[in-house]
Amino acid sequence: MTINAEKISEITVLGVRFHRINCCELIDHITSFAKRPKKTIVGNVNVRAMNFANDLPWFKDFLNKSDLVFCDGFGVLLAAKLKGFSLSNEHRMTCPDYIENFAKACERESLSLYLLAGKPGVVEKAIYQLKKVAPNLEIDGHHGYFAKEGEENEAIIEKINQFKPDILYVGFGMPLQERWITDNFDQVNARVFLPLGACLDFYTGTVNRGPQWLTDRGFEWMTRLITEPGRLWSRYLVGNSIFFLRVMKDFILKSRF
Numbered sequence: 200m201t202i203n204a205e206k207i208s209e210i211t212v213l214g215v216r217f218h219r220i221n222c223c224e225l226i227d228h229i230t231s232f233a234k235r236p237k238k239t240i241v242g243n244v245n246v247r248a249m250n251f252a253n254d255l256p257w258f259k260d261f262l263n264k265s266d267l268v269f270c271d272g273f274g275v276l277l278a279a280k281l282k283g284f285s286l287s288n289e290h291r292m293t294c295p296d297y298i299e300n301f302a303k304a305c306e307r308e309s310l311s312l313y314l315l316a317g318k319p320g321v322v323e324k325a326i327y328q329l330k331k332v333a334p335n336l337e338i339d340g341h342h343g344y345f346a347k348e349g350e351e352n353e354a355i356i357e358k359i360n361q362f363k364p365d366i367l368y369v370g371f372g373m374p375l376q377e378r379w380i381t382d383n384f385d386q387v388n389a390r391v392f393l394p395l396g397a398c399l400d401f402y403t404g405t406v407n408r409g410p411q412w413l414t415d416r417g418f419e420w421m422t423r424l425i426t427e428p429g430r431l432w433s434r435y436l437v438g439n440s441i442f443f444l445r446v447m448k449d450f451i452l453k454s455r456f
Contacts, residue, residue, distance in 0.1 A: 210286070212278050213445055215252045215259060217244045217268040221289045222297045225269050229301070230308045232266065233365040233390045240265040240380065240392045245272025246442045251374050253445065261377045274439060278446045294398030299332045305366065306333035313362055313389065314340030315355070316370025317399045324403040339364075343371045347379055360388040368393045
């Protein structure tokens with residue numbers, strides 16, 4: 200049974216809204232959106248997204264105008280709980296955990312999927328793995344290492360439009376993927392735009408996620424920090440601290456009035 204998007208509870212943290220939704224509902228919504236003639240955007244929030252939203256007005260606007268936004272970060276989940284919202288771990292989901300169920304749902308609903316993400320070779324590996332669980336899935340893709348404007352970008356858009364996907368997964372990382380969707384939304388012939396970051400890298404094992412007992416408890420960032428400290432120390436150590444300082448400041452200010 201398709202769920203009515205308008206009936207899902209909205210949660211607001213630091214001026215950014217997302218929806219109280221679990222994995223099954225998310226997949227149901229995406230497949231439902233893909234059957235409509237209207238183009239839709241399904242965004243996601245984590246601590247990094249919240250920090251970008253605070254610094255980049257267009258990014259905050261992107262999230263708040265998306266048709267559906269789900270939580271992909273335990274930090275955001277914790278902040279929402281501190282604000283008094285009723286949430287549980289099921290309301291936080293990350294793509295590698297549900298991508299195969301998502302592929303099966305697309306196959307079942309006869310929906311096509313285009314993957315635009317990762318380094319050369321990652322998309323092909325992801326397609327191979329997804330076809331093993333959903334052999335009749337109509338799927339194609341291209342790597343994400345191309346110029347995001349000019350002739351090369353136009354050539355990629357033409358390739359996407361020839362395939363005419365019901366769902367377009369864009370994985371360039373934040374905020375580049377959201378900027379690309381914003382800039383090319385009108386030109387791309389897809390029903391659902393789904394920015395999902397490094398999902399395919401994790402799904403294919405190109406990037407290590409760490410043990411599941413850590414990822415299920417909100418410590419995936421720790422594994423990534425250990426494996427790529429030079430690139431990610433600022434994102435997690437500085438970014439997480441800034442986010443929670445903002446949350447506490449917001450909580451203190453609002454509790455006074």
